[in-house]
Amino acid sequence: MTSYLKIDHVDKSFKRGSIETEVLKDITLGVEKGQYVSIIGHSGCGKSTLLNLVAGLLPVSAGCVLLENKEVNDPGPDRAVVFQNHSLLPWLTVYNNVAIAVNKVFGSTKSRAERHAWVMHNLELVQMGHAKDKRPSEISGGMKQRVGLARALAMEPKVLLLDEPFGALDALTRAHLQDSVMAIHSKLGNTVMMITHDVDEAVLLSDRIVMMTNGPAAAIGEVLDVPLVRPRKRLALAADPTYLKCRQRVLEFLYERHSFVEAA
């Protein structure tokens, strides 16, 4: 059987002159439609590299990435990315940051009024409609990530790629945004691939957690299914035995079997 998104025996190495560093080795992973998959691993193991391969921002060295059985080899709006550092264009207002994506993707299929409504709809979805005329420099870090999310959602991607979307945020803002993402995911049923460093975040949000071994030549160490029913409530889960068991498994993987070795 074939998955919605399939990463098939992918290797990735970077060449610099005669030195070749192998970053990813034989990665195979299937993601079903509507699934929320997290990738967790120590810093520098190649998580961003894997995400960029799926996004098409980097070419694979071997193997292939298939989306709906079609090979992915260049970036496109069907695989929208929310970057770690928001990547909003600072000279555009919040509204125009989303509109640039909407106008590009739906320029020929939606009327001007429909596009405006779609921009506003997506801004409302992340609760940022009130700040539509502000510039990125005038809003907080959490708000920027919301707008980045709105921009990605507005492209109606087949797969939403999140590279540590909440990494730079404080714990409270982070929790708030996680709730927003959960609500959006349950409403729209997006297929999501998210990179994270945070074990709780991974267990709370994901259907499956992909744990990566340390580099160089990182591979998938283990894949854990999270059989928690949705909608999930942060507080109720804190004492849930399944939640705690999943959390335990990830922690064991990260800190016992593949504890971070300081690069020499």
Added chain:
Amino acid sequence: MNMPALKTQAATAIPVAAGELLRLPMPKPSYFKARLVPAASEFAAKLVPPLIMIGLLLVVWQILCSKPGATLPSPTKIWTEAYDLIVDPFFVAGPQDIGLGWRVLTSLQRVAIGYGLAGVIGIALGTIIGQSVWAMRGLDPIFQVLRTISPLAWLPISLAAFRDSQPSAIFVIFITAVWPIIINTAVGIRNIPQDYRNVALVLRLNPLEFFWKIMIPSAAPYIFTGLRIGIGLSWLAIVAAEMLTGGVGIGFFIWDAWNSSRLSDIIVALVYIGLVGFILDRIVALVASIITRGTSAN
């Protein structure tokens, strides 16, 4: 000297305005008092110190140059000798006897053409060069050398090439202003963050959209730095070029005045040149601050 008086008035006016705002809603007068009066006093605070300094300098100058045997005219002598030039910039009394305003406009026209060309070509070339590591490495040292060449050194070459003073002067402006614009644009393009490029890639922007929507706004602060250096150099160059090529520009006026020993006229012309250069710089800075609003802040 009623400026300080105005200032103290403004200071007391603020609490009154605030009190009024609490008691009765009168938007117009309170807006006037709350916004315009402080603005006016701030303006006065900026204007008064330079005016005092200018006054002092004039006094010192007057004292130094009114001694017997002084080689340069004193301010009062300039006032009497160059009275026509000072009070009416736009008189026309003959083909070569016109107000300095007209001369400045003639020079500005040349600058506008040369600088405009330099802007368009400089940004275009800078964009191309900034795209390619090899072009940057290969051309940057050449440009760094070329940009140090004095505008006047280009003049004989351009006179030889164009055989006419008008295009030669324009060419000198162009060649003077174009280097900083090219170099700064190229650096700006090189410094476009990879994040913005990734956004463009994910959106599949075509090259033209990428140019207008990402490159130009992202590099705008750099481009305007180049444009601002360029306008300053243009204005420096035109005066020098016109001294040699003739015509009715402000540069030739100085040369002409020197040949007929009208030192007072020269000093008035210098003031004109300085003020116009200052205004040009401020205009470019203003346009830059409007257009690049928000770009540099991240």
